[in-house]
Amino acid sequence: MIELDGSQGEGGGQILRTSLALSVATGQPVAIEKIRAGRAKPGLMRQHLACVHAAAEISGAQVEGAELGSQSLRFVPGPVRAGEYRFTIASAGSCMLVLQTVLPPLLLASAPSQVHLRGGTHNPMAPPFHFLERAFAPLVRRMGADLQLVLRRCGFYPAGGGEVEATIVPAVNGLRPFDLVARGALLSARAECLAPGLARHVAARELEALGKAMGWSGEQLRVGTARQNEGPGNALLATLAYEHVTEVFTAFGEKTLSAEQVAHALVKELRDFQKSQGAVGPHLADQLALLLGLAAWQSGSAGTFTCSEVTGHTRTNCEVIERFLPVRYEISGAPDAATITVRPAG
Secondary structure: OEEEEOOOOOOOHHHHHHHHHHHHHHOOOEEEEOOOOOOOOOOOOHHHHHHHHHHHHOOOOEEEOOOOOOOOEEEEOOOOOOOEEEEEOOOOOEHHHHHHHHHHHHOOOOOOEEEEEEEEOOOOOOOOHHHHHHHHHHHHHHOOOEEEEEEEEOOEOOOEOEEEEEEEEOOOOOOOOOEEOOOOOEEEEEEEEEOOOOOHHHHHHHHHHHHHHHOOOHHHEEEOOOOOOOOOOOEEEEEEEEOOOEEEEEEEOOOOOOHHHHHHHHHHHHHHHHHOOOOEOHHHHHHHHHHHHHHHHHHOOOEEEEEOOOOHHHHHHHHHHHHHOOEEEEEEEEOOEEEEEEEEOO
């Protein structure tokens, strides 16, 4: 049994999700103590429990400690099983984090899977739907597998109620690593605002402020359609499509923030990324590290990417992955263009 300290490094829910995903993918049992010990509300919350239950369902796992507030978990998986699954988070917790948990093992299953998800689709501190669809899914396809995502209904905090369908198709001959060291030429840049249930001027002001700061206009700025009846929500998204990669950045509206403040927060993130030389941003780096780790394990070959920032989140994720897979991560380079290489160990 692999034993992990859930308070190590970044110390958040990512340790739990990566551990569950790799436990199922490799068949190795895992015990985690001090889960989210440093958080204001330590232990397992509803969205974390949803990840535990989802990982257990796709593998027939035996689980101890799967309770609200629990800081200890023992998880003994069976073999991953392809199939059709439905996972729901009753609150506005992110259902995209549930997908993040079950996707890696289902990419290694013997047949395609259909996953139906309900909950939050655009949450702070979680990958929004459009990020996974536009930035992450193309990288899955580049490895020889496939991930198709359909947004049926948006879900924002605090109402939730979002619906997503995911089709996961494993690679026929295993995942193939690749190198992503440069973005290539910028092909397009656009922004859209999702603001269901809010006054129309909110979206207009956010887009106007962002367009003025970035020099974007016309078709580059649009109000997105968001089918959602449970309550108001606000997400301002910017998509940068390059020759070799697409990045998506998101800022979320809050009651205490003006439309202009939301736009300026997103502008800062965009400018920080544009000033750097890394191929991907910090959030996509997290996702890519796990994908390339699985590919290096399956293929016996190395993969490399550059990123604009190596966060504590990313470093912790790499350390957890190394506990499950016979791979090693090498992190080097400048702060604004770090290089991460994952190689088979030995």
